[in-house]
Amino acid sequence: MHDSQLVSRFLAGDLEALGVIYDRYSLPVYRYLSRLVGTTDAEDVLQETFIRAANRLKAYREQERLLQWLLTVARNVALDRLRKKTYLRKRFRKYWRHREAERKSVLPEAQQHTQETKEKIDQALSKLPETQRSVFLLREEAQLKFREVAEIMDIPLGTALSYMRRATENLRKELKGQQL
Amino acid sequence: MNEHTCREITCEQARDILLLTRSGEASQEQAASLQKHLQECESCRTAKIQMEAVLHTFEQTREHNIPRRTQIRQRMVNSVRRPAPRRQLIRRAVLAGAACIFLAVLPVCYFLHQRDSDVAVPASGNNYTETEAGTLKADLFDIVDAFCQDLQSLEYIEEVYGHESVSEDLGEVRSDVSSIRFLV
Numbered sequence: 001m002h003d004s005q006l007v008s009r010f011l012a013g014d015l016e017a018l019g020v021i022y023d024r025y026s027l028p029v030y031r032y033l034s035r036l037v038g039t040t041d042a043e044d045v046l047q048e049t050f051i052r053a054a055n056r057l058k059a060y061r062e063q064e065r066l067l068q069w070l071l072t073v074a075r076n077v078a079l080d081r082l083r084k085k086t087y088l089r090k091r092f093r094k095y096w097r098h099r100e101a102e103r104k105s106v107l108p109e110a111q112q113h114t115q116e117t118k119e120k121i122d123q124a125l126s127k128l129p130e131t132q133r134s135v136f137l138l139r140e141e142a143q144l145k146f147r148e149v150a151e152i153m154d155i156p157l158g159t160a161l162s163y164m165r166r167a168t169e170n171l172r173k174e175l176k177g178q179q180l
Numbered sequence: 181m182n183e184h185t186c187r188e189i190t191c192e193q194a195r196d197i198l199l200l201t202r203s204g205e206a207s208q209e210q211a212a213s214l215q216k217h218l219q220e221c222e223s224c225r226t227a228k229i230q231m232e233a234v235l236h237t238f239e240q241t242r243e244h245n246i247p248r249r250t251q252i253r254q255r256m257v258n259s260v261r262r263p264a265p266r267r268q269l270i271r272r273a274v275l276a277g278a279a280c281i282f283l284a285v286l287p288v289c290y291f292l293h294q295r296d297s298d299v300a301v302p303a304s305g306n307n308y309t310e311t312e313a314g315t316l317k318a319d320l321f322d323i324v325d326a327f328c329q330d331l332q333s334l335e336y337i338e339e340v341y342g343h344e345s346v347s348e349d350l351g352e353v354r355s356d357v358s359s360i361r362f363l364v
Contacts, residue, residue, distance in 0.1 A: 015257050022253050030246045039243070047252045047259075054260045118241040140238060145203050161196040172234045 003066040007057055018054055025067050026050070029074050031141040035125060036078045036133075037085070045081050049074040068148045071138060075152065124174035132167035135160050189213050194224050198231070 001020070009017035029049060034042035053073045060069050125133055131153065138149045150160040189197070194217040200206040201214060218225055246252065 015260060018260060019253055019257055022256060026246060026249065026252070027243075031243050034243050043246065043248060043252055046246070047256050050252075050256045051259050054256070117237075121238060121241055139203065140235065141242070145205050146200060147205065158196070161199055164199055165195055168231050168234050171238075172230055175234065175237065 004062045007060055007062075007066070010054070010057060018050070021066065022050055025070055028067060028142045029070055032071060032137050033074055033078055035122065035137050035141055036075075037081050038122070041081060041085070045074070045077055048081075049077045052077060065148060067142070068144060068152060071142055071144065072152050075134065120175065121171075124171050127174060128167055128170055131155075132163045132170065135163040136167040136171075139164060189217055191217075191221060191224055191227075194218070194221065195227060198224075198228055202235075 003021070003024075006017045006021050010021070026046060030042055030046050033045050033049070037045050049070065053070055056073070060066070125136070128136070134153060135149055138144050138152060139146065144152070146157060146160050146164070150157045153160060155163075194214055197206050197210045197214040201211055206214070218228065
């Protein structure tokens, strides 16, 4: 069933249509979010994204790709969460350190290695300017076309490509020397 | 070969087309120009290899599933069905609390404002200068702001991380909140 038909069905009161939309797009949205806010918060932000999207589906235009629209909502929810997290990190510094240590210690050994590699990449990603990081993640995690990335970010296509080039180059420099 | 002036397209254009090729957005003409450019430009060949290495490392750590996908789906559908779940009720309670504080603060602000105006003609027994009255007002707003932020934090932490290890910190915040209440 086409996305626009699913949206129409949901707006007519069919909640299962929203479930189908979730089944179809939750993974790319989750991948994008897990890099942006971290895996711990990603599930929560994913849920919030779909709830916010459901409440605003009336504003969805058929010409737009639904995944692209959902990612715009996800980006806004994630940025809200990051602002809140920054405040909480400052306010509860001690607790945050304790929580991170606790989370690492419960992982099996094999997963710890993958987790470490992921953390190095995520750390490198976090050092990128927000615009470069967003372009990179929308393209590589959400697998959007550059044209769509440019629309979400409200920038020209050439700028999106330029951000992507710079992001890749900066990541390469950051990861250089680290044994991955 | 010169970094910036390869035959038909520049290195910068070639690297853009390289990205567009990966995303399936390059035209046949662009793809052909890129191939020709890559045959002739060593610098771009190296850049291509480096870019692919970075993206390959990135792909290795990609998430392949959502840990609690079904539960999230269920929670989402339930939340949409019931527009006033617990989370919203808490938020409403916090907003109502903030509104009450605001209403309680209004007369105090009015009082300070009046006293501020009185500073021009000092009344007997008024120990505040105009600057001090302004500072008091600013402090009062800071207190109210901190009070609201702490309440929101409490709500957030209780919902997302509410387990035993956080209780000590919650105790501290509650104590802060009590002090602020006392001050206001």
